[in-house]
Amino acid sequence: xxxxxxxxxxxxxxxxxxxxxxxxxxxxxxxxxxxxxxxxxxxxxxxxxxxxxxxxxxxxxxxxxxxxxxxxxxxxxxxxxxxxxxxxxxxxxxxxxxxxxxxxxxxxxxxxxxxxxxxxxxxxxxxxxxxxxxxxxxxxxxxxxxxxxxxxxxxxxxxxxxxxxxxxxxxxxxxxxxxxxxxxxxxxxxxxxxxxxxxxxxxxxxxxxxxxxxxxxxxxxxxxxxxxxxxxxxxxxxxxxxxxxxxxxxxxxxxxxxxxxxxxxxxxxxxxxxxxxxxxxxxxxxxxxxxxxxxxxxxxxxx
Amino acid sequence: xxxxxxxxxxxxxxxxxxxxxxxxxxxxxxxxxxxxxxxxxxxxxxxxxxxxxxxxxxxxxxxxxxxxxxxxxxxxxxxxxxxxxxxxxxxxxxxxxxxxxxxxxxxxxxxxxxxxxxxxxxxxxxxxxxxxxxxxxxxxxxxxxxxxxxxxxxxxxxxxxxxxxxxxxxxxxxxxxxxxxxxxxxxxxxxxxxxxxxxxxxxxxxxxxxxxxxxxxxxxxxxxxxxxxxxxxxxxxxxxxxxxxxxxxxxxxxxxxxxxxx
Numbered sequence: 001x002x003x004x005x006x007x008x009x010x011x012x013x014x015x016x017x018x019x020x021x022x023x024x025x026x027x028x029x030x031x032x033x034x035x036x037x038x039x040x041x042x043x044x045x046x047x048x049x050x051x052x053x054x055x056x057x058x059x060x061x062x063x064x065x066x067x068x069x070x071x072x073x074x075x076x077x078x079x080x081x082x083x084x085x086x087x088x089x090x091x092x093x094x095x096x097x098x099x100x101x102x103x104x105x106x107x108x109x110x111x112x113x114x115x116x117x118x119x120x121x122x123x124x125x126x127x128x129x130x131x132x133x134x135x136x137x138x139x140x141x142x143x144x145x146x147x148x149x150x151x152x153x154x155x156x157x158x159x160x161x162x163x164x165x166x167x168x169x170x171x172x173x174x175x176x177x178x179x180x181x182x183x184x185x186x187x188x189x190x191x192x193x194x195x196x197x198x199x200x201x202x203x204x205x206x207x208x209x210x211x212x213x214x215x216x217x218x219x220x221x222x223x224x225x226x227x228x229x230x231x232x233x234x235x236x237x238x239x240x241x242x243x244x245x246x247x248x249x250x251x252x253x254x255x256x257x258x259x260x261x262x263x264x265x266x267x268x269x270x271x272x273x274x275x276x277x278x279x280x281x282x283x284x285x286x287x288x289x290x291x292x293x294x295x296x297x298x299x300x301x302x303x
Numbered sequence: 304x305x306x307x308x309x310x311x312x313x314x315x316x317x318x319x320x321x322x323x324x325x326x327x328x329x330x331x332x333x334x335x336x337x338x339x340x341x342x343x344x345x346x347x348x349x350x351x352x353x354x355x356x357x358x359x360x361x362x363x364x365x366x367x368x369x370x371x372x373x374x375x376x377x378x379x380x381x382x383x384x385x386x387x388x389x390x391x392x393x394x395x396x397x398x399x400x401x402x403x404x405x406x407x408x409x410x411x412x413x414x415x416x417x418x419x420x421x422x423x424x425x426x427x428x429x430x431x432x433x434x435x436x437x438x439x440x441x442x443x444x445x446x447x448x449x450x451x452x453x454x455x456x457x458x459x460x461x462x463x464x465x466x467x468x469x470x471x472x473x474x475x476x477x478x479x480x481x482x483x484x485x486x487x488x489x490x491x492x493x494x495x496x497x498x499x500x501x502x503x504x505x506x507x508x509x510x511x512x513x514x515x516x517x518x519x520x521x522x523x524x525x526x527x528x529x530x531x532x533x534x535x536x537x538x539x540x541x542x543x544x545x546x547x548x549x550x551x552x553x554x555x556x557x558x559x560x561x562x563x564x565x
Contacts, residue, residue: 095357169407169414176397176408182357183395188383188412188458297399 006141007261008254013147015253016154020209021230022237022245023161024202030178030240031198034098038085038105039206040227041112042078046207047219048116049074051125067129071211075204082203085112086196094195117221124218131215146215153212157205158246165242170197178240229256232283238296247294252279304329305351305387305462305493309365310375312346312355320346322517323365327510328462333484333494335504335525337538338514344497345392347514348464351495352389353379369462384412386461390454392470392497394447398440402431402450405439409454416459424453427483445476452483456492463487464495469503477503501538505529513538 021039028036053073057066085108093101131145138148165171177184177194185191206227210219213226233252237244260275267274286294305328312321321343328334338344349355351367353374367375369385377385397405406424410417425432428449434442439450448468455463465484469477481503488494488507498504505511511528513521521528528534535541 169411172400172404172408173411175400175404179397179399180395182354183391183397184408185354185357185379186352186383186389186391187408187454188380188388189408190378190380 011257019249047210238293
């Protein structure tokens with residue numbers, strides 16, 4: 001039982017990183033109707049920036065504090081990068097089929113990743129942080145500190161997003177534009193700035209997720225692949241649902257951790273590393289029961 | 304004064320939707336714009352509020368001016384900031400947001416005076432006040448139309464352009480909308496009313512235009528339009544003869560042939 005709970009906690013920890021990434025996908029999808037495949041590159045870039053800013057700060061401050069400061073700086077810079085990309089490559093394509101724009105984002109992803117990889121080099125770049133793989137005892141359970149940090153960060157992000165979408169002028173404008181762009185235009189909402197804002201927010205979230213991911217093993221050229229695990233997370237949560245992204249991300253993390261721990265004992269015939277495909281199996285099962293995902297809205301309709 | 308002068312609008316570089324339209328909406332007036340389907344009424348509204356662009360349309364000739372300043376090259380959100388607001392045909396409320404959130408989106412450009420404006424709109428439409436937490440998609444058709452108009456009033460527009468506000472509404476609700484338009488006008492907002500319901504529109508308008516195939520074919524004070532034989536026959540369904548019958552040989556036409564031959 002203790003082991004089971006420890007595994008679940010570990011799953012929630014890595015799941016919250018997936019959830020942060022999934023939120024980025026959903027934010028862009030909701031306001032532009034396009035899945036941005038540039039998110040993996042944003043994550044890689046954000047983590048890389050953190051790995052440069054962190055050491056620069058580390059000398060003067062406590063490592064924990066400098067970690068958060070460097071993540072904030074990286075989130076900001078990545079958001080700016082996302083803004084530039086949106087303005088230069090995405091905005092001119094407004095009104096074109098979503099498919100065309102999605103393909104463009106794949107191109108952007110490759111370009112940005114290649115450029116960023118140049119700054120990473122062949123090995124892994126370390127991100128200074130006080131946690132590493134340290135464990136802490138929590139109500140009899142041994143958990144890695146970094147998982148708790150990830151969970152706390154996710155909770156903070158969710159709270160801020162909730163407040164933003166519900167109570168701020170730009171949050172409401174983004175929700176309105178997601179339903180009906182022309183009607184939003186007649187309200188004086190600039191749909192262009194809604195697009196820009198959603199790209200910036202997604203970029204910042206990806207940077208945070210990438211930095212959290214790199215706590216344990218550092219930043220290398222391959223970590224962008226982790227961002228793809230967010231795809232089953234958003235699809236099983238419902239493409240247009242923020243709470244779905246959070247629940248989906250956490251579910252994927254937990255399932256992956258559970259399968260990784262127990263599959264070898266209970267279903268060895270599935271072979272090694274079945275945990276890697278388990279998110280996709282979970283997605284399939286959920287879609288069989290709920291085609292719009294768990295929280296995806298089919299449509300509000302008057303009867 | 305909101306004016307269009309010799310406006311020509313082309314969609315997709317090919318389709319000529321407006322062919323030299325000129326209209327004037329005075330600062331305190333109600334102007335009715337009548338015309339059958341496809342006459343170009345909605346296109347004219349789009350040209351006035353900068354919405355042509357997203358429909359692949361553009362102003363090829365002529366201009367739109369607000370107090371003699373050209374506005375036809377402005378983006379929709381800047382037009383709203385200048386006080387010209389359009390209520391789209393078919394209500395188009397944000398169905399998944401609740402009533403109050405819809406109104407708050409309407410106040411996007413006038414956030415500082417939102418509390419006052421909310422109160423004003425709820426006074427104008429008491430039914431919205433009662434249902435402020437209801438999801439907009441579940442309101443009745445008439446309530447949704449009120450929400451759409453109320454949402455537009457949240458930025459205190461100087462000119463309100465209503466595109467078929469009575470479309471698909473019950474007669475009782477049509478009267479309701481009519482009273483609301485009068486009250487909005489009394490509050491100092493000019494109204495351009497695009498309507499199929501000519502009786503209602505002409506009963507409250509000061510001036511009226513009739514459009515056909517991209518042209519203004521009649522341009523008269525509303526009272527004169529109400530007595531115009533062609534308008535009576537084609538838009539009000541009334542016949543001038545003593546027995547209510549009329550020979551088609553006596554029919555006057557204003558370019559009516561154009562429809563079939565052009």
